[in-house]
Amino acid sequence: MKKAIVILAALLLCAHQAFPQQPHPRKKVGVVLSGGGAKGMAHIGVLKVLEQAGIPIDIVTGTSIGSIVGGLYAIGYNAHSLDSMVRAQDWTYVITDKEDLRRQSLSDRRKQNTYLFSTGLTIGKRDPNAGGIIKGKNLAELFGQLCTGFTDSLDFTRDLPIPFACVATNIMDNSEVVFHSGRLPQAIRASMAIPAAFSPVRIGDMVLVDGGLKNNFPVDVAREMGADIVIGITLSGKPKTAEDIGGTMRIVGQIIDVNCVNKYAENKALTDLHMNVDPHGYSTASFTSDAIDSLIRYGEEEAMRHWDEIIALKQRIGIDSTFHPTILHPLRPNVMTEKHRVIDFTFENMTPQDERFLRQKFHLPTSHIDAALMQELTTSMRVDLFYQTAECRLVPVKQPKSAVRTHGIFDEVEKKWNEADGVLVILSAGERKSVQLHAGVRYDTEEYAALQLGLDIPLKTAMPVNTEFTLRLGKRLMARGELTIHPRSFTRPTLTYTFRRNDIDVYVKGDRDWNIRYNQSQCEFMPVSFNLRHFDLKMGLRWDFFRYRNMLGSPSSAPVTLKNEHFFSYRARLNYNSEDNWYFPQRGARFNAEYAYVTNDFAKLDNRAADGTELGKKTGMSEVSADWRKSFTIGSRFTLQPMVYGRLLFGSVVPAVFGNTLGGDWFSHYAEQQMPFAGIGNMEYVDHQFVAARLQAQQRIGGNSYVLFRVAGAQQARKLRQLLDRSTFLGVQAAYFYNTMFGPLGATLGYNNHTKEPYIFLNLGYVF
Numbered sequence: 001m002k003k004a005i006v007i008l009a010a011l012l013l014c015a016h017q018a019f020p021q022q023p024h025p026r027k028k029v030g031v032v033l034s035g036g037g038a039k040g041m042a043h044i045g046v047l048k049v050l051e052q053a054g055i056p057i058d059i060v061t062g063t064s065i066g067s068i069v070g071g072l073y074a075i076g077y078n079a080h081s082l083d084s085m086v087r088a089q090d091w092t093y094v095i096t097d098k099e100d101l102r103r104q105s106l107s108d109r110r111k112q113n114t115y116l117f118s119t120g121l122t123i124g125k126r127d128p129n130a131g132g133i134i135k136g137k138n139l140a141e142l143f144g145q146l147c148t149g150f151t152d153s154l155d156f157t158r159d160l161p162i163p164f165a166c167v168a169t170n171i172m173d174n175s176e177v178v179f180h181s182g183r184l185p186q187a188i189r190a191s192m193a194i195p196a197a198f199s200p201v202r203i204g205d206m207v208l209v210d211g212g213l214k215n216n217f218p219v220d221v222a223r224e225m226g227a228d229i230v231i232g233i234t235l236s237g238k239p240k241t242a243e244d245i246g247g248t249m250r251i252v253g254q255i256i257d258v259n260c261v262n263k264y265a266e267n268k269a270l271t272d273l274h275m276n277v278d279p280h281g282y283s284t285a286s287f288t289s290d291a292i293d294s295l296i297r298y299g300e301e302e303a304m305r306h307w308d309e310i311i312a313l314k315q316r317i318g319i320d321s322t323f324h325p326t327i328l329h330p331l332r333p334n335v336m337t338e339k340h341r342v343i344d345f346t347f348e349n350m351t352p353q354d355e356r357f358l359r360q361k362f363h364l365p366t367s368h369i370d371a372a373l374m375q376e377l378t379t380s381m382r383v384d385l386f387y388q389t390a391e392c393r394l395v396p397v398k399q400p401k402s403a404v405r406t407h408g409i410f411d412e413v414e415k416k417w418n419e420a421d422g423v424l425v426i427l428s429a430g431e432r433k434s435v436q437l438h439a440g441v442r443y444d445t446e447e448y449a450a451l452q453l454g455l456d457i458p459l460k461t462a463m464p465v466n467t468e469f470t471l472r473l474g475k476r477l478m479a480r481g482e483l484t485i486h487p488r489s490f491t492r493p494t495l496t497y498t499f500r501r502n503d504i505d506v507y508v509k510g511d512r513d514w515n516i517r518y519n520q521s522q523c524e525f526m527p528v529s530f531n532l533r534h535f536d537l538k539m540g541l542r543w544d545f546f547r548y549r550n551m552l553g554s555p556s557s558a559p560v561t562l563k564n565e566h567f568f569s570y571r572a573r574l575n576y577n578s579e580d581n582w583y584f585p586q587r588g589a590r591f592n593a594e595y596a597y598v599t600n601d602f603a604k605l606d607n608r609a610a611d612g613t614e615l616g617k618k619t620g621m622s623e624v625s626a627d628w629r630k631s632f633t634i635g636s637r638f639t640l641q642p643m644v645y646g647r648l649l650f651g652s653v654v655p656a657v658f659g660n661t662l663g664g665d666w667f668s669h670y671a672e673q674q675m676p677f678a679g680i681g682n683m684e685y686v687d688h689q690f691v692a693a694r695l696q697a698q699q700r701i702g703g704n705s706y707v708l709f710r711v712a713g714a715q716q717a718r719k720l721r722q723l724l725d726r727s728t729f730l731g732v733q734a735a736y737f738y739n740t741m742f743g744p745l746g747a748t749l750g751y752n753n754h755t756k757e758p759y760i761f762l763n764l765g766y767v768f
Contacts, residue, residue: 026317027229029055029056030057030223030225030229031070032060032062032232032233032267033061033063033066033233034062034066034233034235035062035063035067035192035212035216036236037286038091038282038284038285038287038292038295039279039286040069040235041065041296042279044082044299045277045296045297045300045301046275046277046299047069047073047079048080048083049304051078053314054322054323055231055310055314059226060073060164060222061167061222061225062191063166063167063191063211063212064210065192066233067167067187068188071147072147074160074161075147075164075184086292086296087292093138096138097134097137101379101383103379104533105533106531106534108383109577111438113582113766114440114767115438116441117440120386120436121437122432122433123435135199136193136199137382140391141391141392143188145371151183151184151185151395152395153181153183154181154183155180156182157180157181165218166188167211168191169211169213170207171208172206175214176211176214176215177206177208182203186203190211191210193210194209214263215267216264217263217267219270219271220263220266220270229316229317231273231313232268232273232274233276234264234277236278237279237280238278277298278298279298337371338370339369339370341423342365342367342368343421345364345424345425346425348427348428349428354385358380358381358385358427362377362380369425377392381427385432386436386456387432388430388432389430391429394424395423395426396421396422397424435457436455437453439452439454440453440768441765443764443765446682446761447475448475449474450474450476451472452471452768454468464485466484467481467484468481469481476501477501482494491527491528492529492530493526493527495524496523497522497523499521500519500520500522502516502519502520506661506683506684507755510682510756511554514554515552515553516562517548519549520547521544525542526540527539536575538571538573539573540570541569541571542569543567543568545564548563548564566600568601568602569596569597569599570596570597571597572595573594573595574593574594575591577590578590579631584698584700584737586639586700589629589630590629590630591628592626594626595624596622597620599620605618621649621650621653621658622649622650622651623647623649623650624648626646627643627645627675628643628645629641629642629643637700639698639699640695641697641698642693643695643696645691646691646692647673648688648691658673660673660686660687660690660716663677663684664680664761665748670683671683677712677731677752678712678732678750679759680754681759684755688717688719690716691715691723692714693714694712695711704739705737706738706739707735708737709732709734709735710732710733711733712729712731712732713728713729713730713731715729731750731751732751733759735749742764744764744765745763745764747761748761
């Protein structure tokens with residue numbers, strides 16, 4: 001018996017030596033990121049310090065902005081790559097429904113910089129994206145790009161490099177919805193859908209909005225997922241007083257803050273290490289570059305104040321204080337800059353004509369695709385093809401292999417991504433819009449208030465045809481209808497009819513000389529019409545009819561007789577614009593040129609007195625006009641912009657209605673032939689030959705303020721050879737503008753040696 005016991009003990013000893021006991025596994029670490037809008041940029045700063053301290057992260061949960069940062073961290077972006085990505089985004093575009101038209105046609109860009117509001121409507125069908133000021137299509141597009149490779153329905157616990165969950169609120173029954181699976185971009189979008197600001201996300205019978213209304217700090221979710229140690233980050237400043245709550249946005253913000261305290265105390269008690277970042281000076285809407293920089297820094301500073309606690313936490317986790325994760329570089333490529341090899345393109349919910357249009361426009365299939373091309377494709381689908389929504393997804397052709405998990409991080413993510421053979425590009429379209437509605441409003445001290453409405457309606461014809469209707473209300477009334485044919489050929493023939501009801505004051509050296517009220521009917525047929533990214537070329541025929549309603553002159557006015565008349569003209573005009581900003585460019589150039597031959601019978605221009613006496617030769621009038629501007633930036637904020645322009649009229653007869661006029665800050669603002677000049681605000685007639693040069697200095701202050709200084713000189717003459725015989729027009733002008741969401745808001749002060757009077761002009765809104 002003793003011998004058997006000895007043998008058994010020996011066998012157990014050998015087994016122990018052959019199979020040593022495994023070290024005690026460390027505890028799982030969960031990181032919980034609260035909601036807070038733009039203030040959530042501070043989460044990135046905290047994550048930077050956690051990585052620096054060598055804290056492994058096994059579980060991530062978040063709400064609203066916390067779901068965005070947390071979800072991206074869970075699929076392989078580390079804190080430093082997140083830092084780079086949020087700084088590179090144009091948040092003024094991302095958090096709106098504006099289209100990115102930088103690579104679209106010049107006419108589309110002109111519309112975007114004319115109208116304050118633009119939306120697509122599908123008549124007869126419920127819009128699934130309705131319910132908020134912002135539909136969030138640009139956010140959804142960004143999330144889809146960033147989550148490339150993780151856009152299909154997934155189990156967030158099993159299929160992501162780090163298990164993840166986020167919270168939304170179902171307003172149908174006021175219940176908390178925790179996403180442990182589904183489409184990751186959709187889950188993130190639902191979690192941050194601030195009520196009324198962003199449209200809710202509809203999934204089945206659920207209508208989902210911001211999760212902060214039920215659980216803004218989901219520590220309990222991390223515990224349920226198996227987190228043994230929880231590090232929680234919240235974003236709140238000092239309590240507000242009644243005096244602090246003033247204005248609509250602050251009231252709405254306070255309502256949201258009060259409703260986001262649900263479960264906060266209980267969840268805070270469940271954390272092992274709680275860090276609260278005070279985003280003093282910034283709000284949920286602070287998405288400027290300066291704010292992002294400060295908020296990330298605030299997060300780092302708050303985490304560094306807890307440095308000793310973070311290091312001490314390592315012992316509780318079960319790792320040595322010197323432990324450090326082996327992976328500190330980005331775990332996956334930055335899809336915003338990386339190019340992916342394309343295997344094929346797939347088109348969903350599109351007609352063959354639309355598919356053919358995209359293939360021709362973008363020369364598909366291409367060998368590679370990046371974020372910029374993805375955005376161009378979806379923009380074209382929404383703008384050119386009139387779809388309400390559009391999606392471009394990249395699906396890796398070779399599915400990722402199972403990864404090896406080390407310290408809570410999948411350290412083969414980058415390797416398995418690069419092992420993919422390529423990507424399948426899926427272009428998916430939503431409902432087609434019935435109409436596109438535009439609305440613009442402006443105010444200035446010359447015309448006071450003005451409103452402009454636009455309507456784009458595509459016609460369901462065998463050959464694509466687009467119609468546009470525009471109505472302008474104010475001192476100057478305008479109504480326009482345009483029909484554009486889209487054949488397969490390059491040109492797009494255009495037929496336009498415009499009615500204007502004008503009320504114009506004409507000045508002579510600063511004194512009002514005439515008030516002219518007239519109706520103008522204008523019809524253009526442009527069989528040659530090219531509308532490209534930077535170029536707009538049109539050639540064709542135009543008919544104008546002027547009917548004068550009333551003309552009042554001062555006692556000293558020269559006698560002028562205006563009679564109703566019509567004209568036919570042959571025209572060719574070229575517009576080029578590569579400027580990076582429509583109103584305050586820092587790079588690029590602008591060039592416009594037009595030639596017109598004006599007649600009243602297709603061949604010549606008769607000029608007869610009231611008794612029928614011929615006053616001029618039977619030839620037409622030629623008009624040559626051009627302007628060129630170039631921006632030269634010195635440093636990052638100061639820009640010099642030289643500009644030359646002019647308008648030359650040739651012919652024995654020049655009707656007064658086509659005569660050259662000066663005044664204001666913009667070309668063709670009150671009358672088609674109007675040219676700007678520094679220091680002249682009201683419309684002044686000048687001679688038939690006019691050329692000018694202007695130098696503008698532009699200084700940007702902060703993110704949206706601009707100070708402008710202009711100096712200009714010009715020559716005028718009756719005949720071209722006499723252009724240098726007369727005294728030079730000189731003018732100076734200083735202006736301040738703030739670029740608001742409603743358009744530029746500014747004040748201009750100028751003086752010139754022609755009117756010899758100071759000129760003050762106030763403006764709010766886009767120019768139309």
